[in-house]
Amino acid sequence: MEEQITQTKTLTLQPVTEADYVEVVDLINAATRSFVGHNIVTLNEFATDLNTLDLNPAKDTCVVRVTDGEPLAYADFWAGAEPHVRMFGFVRIHPQHKGEGVGTAITGWLESRAAQELTTAPDGLRVTLGMRAYGVQSNAQAFLDSCGYKHVRSNYRMTIELDGSIPEPVFPAGIVLHTIQPDEADLRRALQAEQEAFLDHYGAIPEPFETYFQRRKNMLLHDETVDLSACFMALDGEQVAGADFNAISLADDQETGWVGSLSVRRPWRKQGLGLALLRNAFREMHQRGRKRVGLFVDAESLTGALGLYQLAGMHVQYETRYFEKELQPGKDIANIG
Structure with missing residues (x-):
């Protein structure tokens, strides 16, 4: 378990466990609904994804909480297709806990996980870490820009x-x-x-x-x-x-x-x-x-x-x-x- 101290609270960062699934799914859907008005995952889908995708929940997932409190954010990391030069992070922050240092903490965890993977990347190849934000998430986009991320592509839901x-x-x-x-x-x-x-x-x-x-x-x-x-x-x-x-x-x-x-x-x-x-x-x-x-x-x-x-x-x-x-x-x- 990792701890980070923000201006307002002490955050704990630890891998997701089965006991977290219900709360994490509720968090993911609440965050998504706040921007686009619909859910994106069920409890069964979340559990299945963790067991069938190319990730190890023990090292590739992160739940952010206030000590012994409800989850404030969730992230997972995928190293991408071999040779792992195009990595991806998925992040959701509870809509009631924006602006509390949670985004900084979860992004820091993702970048630390990517840095571990970077040690195995082939020399001479460009390696990137990518994340998505909804078009209406102006604050999240400004935050990513301040962290050195560049908007390189858009997708539409049709x-x-x-x-x-x-x-x-x-x-x-x-x-x-x-x-x-x-x-x-x-x-x-x-x-x-x-x-x-x-x-x-x-x-x-x-x-x-x-x-x-x-x-x-x-x-x-x-x-x-x-x-x-x-x-x-x-x-x-x-x-x-x-x-x-x-x-x-x-x-x-x-x-x-x-x-x-x-x-x-x-x-x-x-x-x-x-x-x-x-x-x-x-x-x-x-x-x-x-x-x-x-x-x-x-x-x-x-x-x-x-x-x-x-x-x-x-x-x-x-x-x-x-x-x-x-x-x-x-x-x-x-x-x-």
Whole structure:
């Protein structure tokens, strides 16, 4: 356990334990609701994530409290895809405890954890630590800027209301839609196509497929909101042209479906396949009684995804901003366009 003394109180920083889960989930959702009006995680999802993602809760999570008091903030750290040169921090501070030195304490913990990982980073490669803030979080953005972080990218959360007038998806000639089965073979085919397509996304880092596959498979098979019967591959003969993985709810919101990922490989782009997969997902969610569908998109998507989603009738609900701090200068192996 670590202690930090601020101007007003003594804070304790320690890894999350199972006994903390309920309070931490309540904190995460309260902080998120204060900015965007909805929850982002359930208790089961939080527990599952800690046990299936590439992190060690004992060293990669932090709960900030006043001694023996309620949690004031939570953070977790992910070293990113190998060779761990693009690291990420997730932070939530309880809305009733802003401006009390909590942000400084939790950011200091994240940077200390990143510094530990930095000792194993390959020489000559650029290493960064990134964090996100909602577009309306002006104070958080100013704080990150004062700590040396720079706003380098934005994402939009987009939604569409499902009113029954969704056009029939029109697939390119020769494309056959296939429901992804919960078996090794289907998941490998779909995720191999996804990884290849996503290498064209901002920030993507090449990594061995087996590493990518195991991480994504664990996430998909253990996420209670993902139903593979609502996930699809677009096949051109024996080749996977594209795929989408969808969730049938979003946290505790049973009225919203979610497009977790939609990928089209290069040879099949600009032929209407992405639009067809998206409209198929909309119709699938409508048939399941969902009132809307949402997703996140890079605001400056290198593959033109933003324009595709607008064409499909989706609208921007809010913005999230990605802030990055350089920890080690060098060659950037991430795709930055």
